[in-house]
Amino acid sequence: MTSNFYQFPAKVETDARGHQVLLDFYKDASKFHNCTYHLDWSQLQFMDANLAALLMAMIWTLRGANKTEFYLNYTYLNGGLNVFHRNGLAHFIRRSKEGLPEDLRESTIPVRAFMVKDVDKFVEYIDRDFLRHRGMEDVQYEQKVRLKDSFLEIFSNVELHAQTENPVLACGQYFPKQKELKFTLLDMGCGFLSNIAAFTKDTTTPVTTAEKAISWAVRGHTTKLAAAGGTGLSKILNFCRKNNGALHIISDGCYWAFENGVINNHRLNGHFSGATIHLIFRFE
Amino acid sequence: MSESPEMNTLNISNSINTPNAILHSFGYAVFQKAQAILNNGNILILDFHGLKNVTSAFLHASVGNLVTFLGNTYEKRVHIQGISDPIWQEKINEAIELAKNPDYITEHEQAIALLFED
Numbered sequence: 001m002t003s004n005f006y007q008f009p010a011k012v013e014t015d016a017r018g019h020q021v022l023l024d025f026y027k028d029a030s031k032f033h034n035c036t037y038h039l040d041w042s043q044l045q046f047m048d049a050n051l052a053a054l055l056m057a058m059i060w061t062l063r064g065a066n067k068t069e070f071y072l073n074y075t076y077l078n079g080g081l082n083v084f085h086r087n088g089l090a091h092f093i094r095r096s097k098e099g100l101p102e103d104l105r106e107s108t109i110p111v112r113a114f115m116v117k118d119v120d121k122f123v124e125y126i127d128r129d130f131l132r133h134r135g136m137e138d139v140q141y142e143q144k145v146r147l148k149d150s151f152l153e154i155f156s157n158v159e160l161h162a163q164t165e166n167p168v169l170a171c172g173q174y175f176p177k178q179k180e181l182k183f184t185l186l187d188m189g190c191g192f193l194s195n196i197a198a199f200t201k202d203t204t205t206p207v208t209t210a211e212k213a214i215s216w217a218v219r220g221h222t223t224k225l226a227a228a229g230g231t232g233l234s235k236i237l238n239f240c241r242k243n244n245g246a247l248h249i250i251s252d253g254c255y256w257a258f259e260n261g262v263i264n265n266h267r268l269n270g271h272f273s274g275a276t277i278h279l280i281f282r283f284e
Numbered sequence: 285m286s287e288s289p290e291m292n293t294l295n296i297s298n299s300i301n302t303p304n305a306i307l308h309s310f311g312y313a314v315f316q317k318a319q320a321i322l323n324n325g326n327i328l329i330l331d332f333h334g335l336k337n338v339t340s341a342f343l344h345a346s347v348g349n350l351v352t353f354l355g356n357t358y359e360k361r362v363h364i365q366g367i368s369d370p371i372w373q374e375k376i377n378e379a380i381e382l383a384k385n386p387d388y389i390t391e392h393e394q395a396i397a398l399l400f401e402d
Contacts (some may be wrong), residue, residue, distance in 0.1 A: 123306070145369075146371075149337075156339045215400065219396055232340065237399075241396075
């Protein structure tokens with residue numbers, strides 16, 4: 001059996017550059033079938049733990065499609081990287097049956113997968129693992145209610161727009177020094193562009209690019225005539241706008257980001273299926 | 285002498301077997317059950333007791349479709365009870381407004397539109 005590997009750089013954060021690192025990993029790993037593929041974290045010093053959701057999705061996909069197994073050397077999981085022990089990613093990669101170590105720092109929101117019909121489990125995860133997290137202690141009740149509402153709206157979108165039976169994945173991390181909480185939610189469906197392009201093609205303003213498709217969705221439109229009211233993303237964007245938060249949406253090779261009151265787009269090299277959403281909350 | 289229409293209560297939580305009225309498909313299932321009640325000439329009481337979470341997606345599929353189905357008779361034929369969260373009432377009002385007027389733009393959508401202006 002051939003072993004193959006991808007060496008991660010020193011730092012991987014929740015931004016276009018960090019997303020490109022994971023895409024490069026996925027692209028390289030996709031070339032191999034029926035083998036063991038190594039995640040080389042020997043040079044990695046820091047990675048935002050919420051990105052575990054995206055890594056898990058990529059590995060899950062390649063296990064299924066390419067029959068590839070993955071290997072991560074546990075000796076790399078020290079210092080800041082220990083979080084990937086605590087949030088469950090390392091266990092998933094190694095298919096470990098051991099229990100997870102205790103999250104004594106209480107900074108982790110574990111990585112989890114949900115089928116779309118598992119609404120009760122998803123609600124429990126948001127209530128227990130996210131809203132009751134110590135990083136959310138100073139958030140007012142009314143804001144928590146609005147936030148939870150936003151997450152449930154995004155979750156409901158997957159059934160309506162993603163056209164997939166694949167699970168939804170979620171993960172978060174609280175960064176106490178920066179007073180930031182980062183939360184990632186993703187689906188492995190068809191992404192924004194295909195449905196929106198088909199829906200708008202005969203209109204006066206057809207949508208033909210990934211950037212325009214994301215903008216179209218965020219502005220409250222929907223392709224489902226039976227589902228008036230948009231995708232819920234506009235409510236989340238409004239929440240971020242009012243509360244100094246950030247919203248990143250990645251789909252069809254476009255990294256769309258609302259940050260510090262401004263919208264930016266980055267073209268990525270390659271893409272992974274579906275849509276990834278990152279929410280970044282900042283506390284005073 | 286014509287008979288008064290019967291009042292039929294449809295408890296949403298029992299109908300969808302969960303206190304989390306989140307998915308569009310759940311909302312559409314409620315709409316179909318409600319439609320069957322209304323097709324018999326009855327008045328519908330849509331009961332939110334027992335629910336813990338309600339999304340706009342659910343409400344657009346249930347209440348929104350009922351508004352479209354009943355048109356001007358919606359207010360006479362559908363009553364809502366058991367609202368325990370004022371946000372749900374906001375969403376219900378929005379679903380009704382959007383069903384009556386598809387071009388209705390919410391306040392937050394107006395705010396978002398400003399972000400996209402050059």
